[in-house]
Amino acid sequence: MPEKLLLIPGPTNVSEVVRKAMSGPQLPHVGAEFYATFKEIIGLSRQVFRNEKGVQFVFTGSGTIGMESSVTSLVSRGDRTLTLSSGYFGKRMLMLNQIHGAVAESIDYPEGGHADPDDLRKKLKGSNYSAVFMTHVDTSTSVANPIKELVAECNAAGVLSVVDCVCSIGGLPLEFDKLGADIVFTASQKALAAAPGAVLLAASDRAIQAMERRESPIESYYMSLLRWKPVMEDPRMYLATPATQVLQGLRQALSEVMSEGLDARWARHRKLGELAREFVSAHGFGFVADEGYRSDTVTSIWVKDGMAGPIQKTMESDHGVVLARGIYEAKDKMIRIGHFGNLQPDVLEAALASLDATVSGLASAEPVQMAERT
Amino acid sequence: MPEKLLLIPGPTNVSEVVRKAMSGPQLPHVGAEFYATFKEIIGLSRQVFRNEKGVQFVFTGSGTIGMESSVTSLVSRGDRTLTLSSGYFGKRMLMLNQIHGAVAESIDYPEGGHADPDDLRKKLKGSNYSAVFMTHVDTSTSVANPIKELVAECNAAGVLSVVDCVCSIGGLPLEFDKLGADIVFTASQKALAAAPGAVLLAASDRAIQAMERRESPIESYYMSLLRWKPVMEDPRMYLATPATQVLQGLRQALSEVMSEGLDARWARHRKLGELAREFVSAHGFGFVADEGYRSDTVTSIWVKDGMAGPIQKTMESDHGVVLARGIYEAKDKMIRIGHFGNLQPDVLEAALASLDATVSGLASAEPVQMAERT
Numbered sequence: 001m002p003e004k005l006l007l008i009p010g011p012t013n014v015s016e017v018v019r020k021a022m023s024g025p026q027l028p029h030v031g032a033e034f035y036a037t038f039k040e041i042i043g044l045s046r047q048v049f050r051n052e053k054g055v056q057f058v059f060t061g062s063g064t065i066g067m068e069s070s071v072t073s074l075v076s077r078g079d080r081t082l083t084l085s086s087g088y089f090g091k092r093m094l095m096l097n098q099i100h101g102a103v104a105e106s107i108d109y110p111e112g113g114h115a116d117p118d119d120l121r122k123k124l125k126g127s128n129y130s131a132v133f134m135t136h137v138d139t140s141t142s143v144a145n146p147i148k149e150l151v152a153e154c155n156a157a158g159v160l161s162v163v164d165c166v167c168s169i170g171g172l173p174l175e176f177d178k179l180g181a182d183i184v185f186t187a188s189q190k191a192l193a194a195a196p197g198a199v200l201l202a203a204s205d206r207a208i209q210a211m212e213r214r215e216s217p218i219e220s221y222y223m224s225l226l227r228w229k230p231v232m233e234d235p236r237m238y239l240a241t242p243a244t245q246v247l248q249g250l251r252q253a254l255s256e257v258m259s260e261g262l263d264a265r266w267a268r269h270r271k272l273g274e275l276a277r278e279f280v281s282a283h284g285f286g287f288v289a290d291e292g293y294r295s296d297t298v299t300s301i302w303v304k305d306g307m308a309g310p311i312q313k314t315m316e317s318d319h320g321v322v323l324a325r326g327i328y329e330a331k332d333k334m335i336r337i338g339h340f341g342n343l344q345p346d347v348l349e350a351a352l353a354s355l356d357a358t359v360s361g362l363a364s365a366e367p368v369q370m371a372e373r374t
Numbered sequence: 375m376p377e378k379l380l381l382i383p384g385p386t387n388v389s390e391v392v393r394k395a396m397s398g399p400q401l402p403h404v405g406a407e408f409y410a411t412f413k414e415i416i417g418l419s420r421q422v423f424r425n426e427k428g429v430q431f432v433f434t435g436s437g438t439i440g441m442e443s444s445v446t447s448l449v450s451r452g453d454r455t456l457t458l459s460s461g462y463f464g465k466r467m468l469m470l471n472q473i474h475g476a477v478a479e480s481i482d483y484p485e486g487g488h489a490d491p492d493d494l495r496k497k498l499k500g501s502n503y504s505a506v507f508m509t510h511v512d513t514s515t516s517v518a519n520p521i522k523e524l525v526a527e528c529n530a531a532g533v534l535s536v537v538d539c540v541c542s543i544g545g546l547p548l549e550f551d552k553l554g555a556d557i558v559f560t561a562s563q564k565a566l567a568a569a570p571g572a573v574l575l576a577a578s579d580r581a582i583q584a585m586e587r588r589e590s591p592i593e594s595y596y597m598s599l600l601r602w603k604p605v606m607e608d609p610r611m612y613l614a615t616p617a618t619q620v621l622q623g624l625r626q627a628l629s630e631v632m633s634e635g636l637d638a639r640w641a642r643h644r645k646l647g648e649l650a651r652e653f654v655s656a657h658g659f660g661f662v663a664d665e666g667y668r669s670d671t672v673t674s675i676w677v678k679d680g681m682a683g684p685i686q687k688t689m690e691s692d693h694g695v696v697l698a699r700g701i702y703e704a705k706d707k708m709i710r711i712g713h714f715g716n717l718q719p720d721v722l723e724a725a726l727a728s729l730d731a732t733v734s735g736l737a738s739a740e741p742v743q744m745a746e747r748t
Contacts (some may be wrong), residue, residue, distance in 0.1 A: 003399035009616065014400045022619055023397035025377035026388045026569065028696050060436060060571060064614035068596050080466075092595075099595055189615060195400065197434060197571050197617030219593060221473055222442050238701075240438035241384065241563060243571030243620055245396055322402050327612075 002314065007351055008324040009139035009167055010292040011189035011196050012341035013250065015256060018194060022249040029242050037251055038235040038242075041143035044254035048192070048262065049184070049202045050175035057225060058250070060243040063166035065223065065272040066185035066199035068096050070162045071133070073211050073225040074183065077101030079130040082123060082159075084115035086145060087138030088327050091162055097133065099106040100219070105129075111330075112141050112300075124157040124274050128209075131160040131182075136174070137167035137295040140327045141288050142336065143272075144172065144295035151181045160210060166190055169200070170257055171297040172251045173341040182207035188246065191269070191297055193341035194253035197246030201225070201234050265329040269296045272339040272348055279352045283359065288334060297340040300326070307368040311358055319354035378690065381725055382698040383513035383541055383569050383672045385563035386715030388623065389630060392568060396623040403616050411625055412609040412616075417439045418628035422566070422636065423558070423576045424549035431575040431599060431606050432624070434617040437540040440559035440573035441599065442470050444536045445507070447585050447592050447599040448557065451475030453504040456497060456533075458489035460519060461512030462701050463538055464643035471507065474593070479503075485704075486515050486674075488667035491523040498531040504584075505534040505556075509671040510548070515662050516710065518546065518669035525555045534584060538566055541575070544631055545643040545671040545714040556581035562620065565643070565671055567715035568627035571620030575599070630716075643670045646713040646722055653726045657733065662708060671714040674700070681709040681742040685732055693728035 006013050019161030027034045029284055036057075046056045061069075071093070075081055081102040083094040086109040097104035105117050115134055124132075132154050137144050147163055154161035162183040169184070171191030182204045189196035203225060211218065211226050218224040222240060231237045257265060264342055280287060280301050288300035303311060308325040309332060315321045326334025337355075339348050362368050380387050384547025401408045412432075420430045435443075441463075449455055449471060457468040457480040466479075471478035480494050489508055498506075506528050511518050521537055528535035536557040542548055543558070545565030550558055556578045563570035577599060585600050586593065592598040605611045630637060643655060647670025654661060654675050664676035677685060682699040683706060689695045711729075713722050736742050 004402075006400060006402055008402055008404070011403060011618065019397040019399075023393040025393075026380060026385050026563075028378075028380055028382055029385060029570065030382070030698070031696065060434070060617075062434060062614040065596055068594070072594075096595055099591070099593060109730070124622050174526075187615065189400075194402065195617070195619045196615045197620055217473070219473060219475070220442070220446075220597075221470055222439055223594075223596075240436040241561065241570045243434075243436075243569070244385065245569045245623075246571055246617055246620060249619075299545060322405065324404070 002320060005321045005347065005351055007337050007339060008322055009336055009338040012193050012343070013339065014193055014195055014253065015342055018249045018252045022195060022245040024248065027244050029244055034244060035054065035235045037248060041247060041251045041254065044251065044258060045200050047258055048170060048254055049140055050177055051202040053177045054204045055203045055208055055229055055232065057203065057228055058198060059228055060197060060240065060246065061199040062196060063164070063185070063187035063199065066187065066201050067093060067164055069201070069223040069225055070183045070185060071096045072100050072220045072223045074131055074207065075100050075102045076109040076214050076216050078103060080105065082106065082129045082132045084120065084132065084134040084145070084150065085109065085149060086113060086115050086141065086143050088140035089135050089138050093133045093135070093164060112288040112290055114143050114290050115145045115155050116148055117146060120153045121152055124153060124159060129159050132163060135164040136172065137297055139167045139298055139336070142295045142298040142300040143293050145291040145293065148179065151179055153266060155180050160207060167295065167297050169302070170265065172295065173266045176202045188250050188253070191340040192253050194250040194256060195246055198245045198250050199295065200282060241270065268345065269340060271345050272296060272343060273299070275345055275348050276337055276339055280352045283356065298336055298338045300334055300336045303333055303335055304368045307362065308332050308335050310362055311335055311368065314358045314362065315355060318358065319351070321351045321354055376694060379695045379721065379725055381711050381713060382630045382696055383710055384561070385434055386567050386712065386717070388567055388569055389666060389716055392623045392626045394530055395626040396569060396610065396619040398622065401618050403618055408618060409609045411622060411630045415625045415628065416606060416622055418625065418632060419574050422544060422628055424551055425576040427551045428576045428578045429582055429603055429606065431577065431602055432572060433573060433602055434614065434620065435573040436570060437538070437559070437561035437573065440561065440575050441467060441538055443575070443597040443599055444557045444559060445470040446474050446594045446597045446684065447580065448505050448534065448536065449474050449476045450588050450590050452477060454479065454502055456480065456503045456506045458494065458506065458508040458519070458524065459483065460487055460489050460509060460517050462514035463509050463512050467507045467509070467538060486517060486662040486664055488517050488664050489519045489524055491520060491527050494524055494527045498527060498533060503533050505536060509538040510546065511671055511673055513541045513710070516669045516672040516674040517663040517667050519667065522553065523582040529554050534581060541669065541671050546637065546669065547640045550576045555722050562624050562627070565714040566631060568624040569620055571617045572624050642719065643714060645719050646670060646717060647673070649719055649722050649726065650711055650713055672710060672712045674708055674710045677709055678742045681736065682706050682709050683720065684736055685709055685742065688736065689729060692732065693725070695725045695728055
């Protein structure tokens with residue numbers, strides 16, 4: 001069976017070489033070979049995050065574990081926190097704050113709306129939030145938030161900032177040192193094009209100090225970034241057995257990212273985003289995300305209620321292309337096209353041509369485009 | 375480079391077929407193919423755990439995540455808990471209870487000592503512990519605790535029991551339904567011979583009810599077994615992106631376990647344990663674990679202080695066999711031989727012959743055996 005093209009917001013297709021890297025003999029996680037692999041992963045991750053100043057973390061997990069580790073490590077019970085909620089993952093970040101005992105407030109944006117730096121500035125004025133949580137790209141809507149401006153507002157107010165970069169790092173420009181955020185994290189299976197199973201996270205010295213200065217200890221073992229920090233510096237320290245094969249694949253994927261070069265990779269993703277948006281505009285679909293805030297890594301579009309399923313099904317069965325639908329209530333009327341990782345523009349163009357054919361075929365019965373949400 | 379033989383207490387060598395299962399094209403975690411894989415994994419795990427009555431869990435993680443999920447899901451702040459501590463992992467379970475706010479007590483056994491059902495019975499008498507935590511095999515000492523008797527004491531006292539079976543399930547006889555424990559868990563890379571990256575856990579209905587009846591909610595998202603339960607029943611539910619390749623390998627490994635048959639597999643491990651113990655006795659090394667409580671999956675022995683390093687090094691460089699040393703203070707005077715997973719008795723015998731040669735070679739300078747800890 002030929003490999004399907006995954007145009008979902010992760011996981012994405014992984015290269016043959018990454019796959020091969022995951023299928024070697026089992027390495028002991030306590031030997032020199034694995035230690036060397038791990039150090040290389042940390043070094044490559046620093047390059048990919050453009051993180052020279054902060055602490056770099058890589059451990060077994062997922063974006064969810066990255067998010068929860070950030071919350072539980074940084075937030076003490078009773079802390080006031082603010083979450084900018086512009087989609088499913090924003091809502092989840094708010095929920096994690098609540099689970100971990102924060103007095104958690106949020107600014108909630110309508111579906112497709114982006115977080116607004118002006119709203120944030122007003123909210124931060126005279127407040128005593130200990131941290132602000134935001135998503136760079138919320139894959140549920142494909143909104144790309146203006147994180148530079150948002151983080152700048154946090155820094156101006158002296159508040160820690162945490163940015164979920166799960167659907168951006170490796171695809172959208174993100175430079176940890178320059179951005180000035182306190183924690184950013186992603187997962188291996190997104191724009192870095194490795195297999196799922198690892199979280200990659202950068203934390204500023206200020207974030208680490210805030211964890212060290214907590215009055216009450218971090219209420220987790222595995223999710224404590226303070227416990228992981230010495231392991232990152234010396235992998236001979238034991239915290240938990242790592243998913244060695246996932247990490248071997250990740251090393252290969254990260255080195256492929258750096259071989260392409262970050263700037264070239266970002267430019268390719270910009271091109272992918274443009275191609276997707278041109279297609280959507282030309283075919284009369286409605287964008288879910290606000291104009292000017294549409295991610296170059298994923299494009300969510302409205303379709304006629306009930307048509308998301310048939311489109312997805314036909315694309316997979318007839319063209320070998322896997323698309324995603326909307327989450328929960330949007331599942332029958334939203335299609336999400338992931339375009340990141342190793343995807344080349346000509347491959348996306350061919351897939352969009354298939355989508356064109358699919359839509360035309362289905363439209364012979366009735367139109368499937370929708371300019372707005374029904 | 376030929377594959378090394380891993381005689382460490384995990385990870386263990388994985389079969390060619392398992393490795394191949396991990397290197398296929400990336401599967402979307404939201405498609406029919408992965409759902410079918412996941413359901414098969416749950417079904418096979420039930421067989422391997424002999425768990426028909428309880429809830430079966432499999433999710434991305436490690437033994438550590440299994441342990442912490444059990445603690446945080448079951449224990450509310452202020453609960454009194456008891457940990458039977460017979461080694462490093464017992465100590466860690468105690469620490470996890472403390473981190474999660476339990477009024478955590480322990481019965482501490484000396485290195486190599488086993489948890490004693492009489493001690494437990496006395497301690498439980500008139501007490502109000504909400505749960506008792508214990509390890510089946512503590513890989514730091516290779517003690518196999520008498521969990522049948524220990525769990526029976528818990529059940530007689532009406533106290534929930536949690537058993538860390540990381541170094542036992544798939545190697546030592548363990549039947550969840552018959553045992554009557556409330557939670558048991560293991561990790562993929564031990565006696566099940568899959569790659570690291572997944573936790574497998576069984577919970578009794580009573581354990582689930584205890585979680586549901588908590589007065590305060592579980593203080594974690596990813597580690598909440600109550601949140602994972604619906605995903606286990608219907609993998610279309612989303613909690614976090616699973617490590618799909620690790621799980622594809624796990625499915626293959628579990629089906630290899632069931633092809634061999636649990637009873638045959640347990641008998642093979644009994645044989646492996648006997649071979650290791652015969653070697654140790656014949657060569658005058660001291661056992662770390664109490665007689666009668668030595669695991670069939672791992673054997674820890676005392677060597678002359680300073681010799682653990684040279685033995686380990688020579689075995690790897692000259693014979694391609696990787697052994698483990700003791701943990702922390704024991705690292706220079708303890709050797710740990712893992713013998714589980716796919717290991718066949720003749721392969722262990724050959725490795726023990728190499729160990730014999732190694733010890734003889736090193737002993738030409740000075741004897742390396744030690745009957746007891748120095």
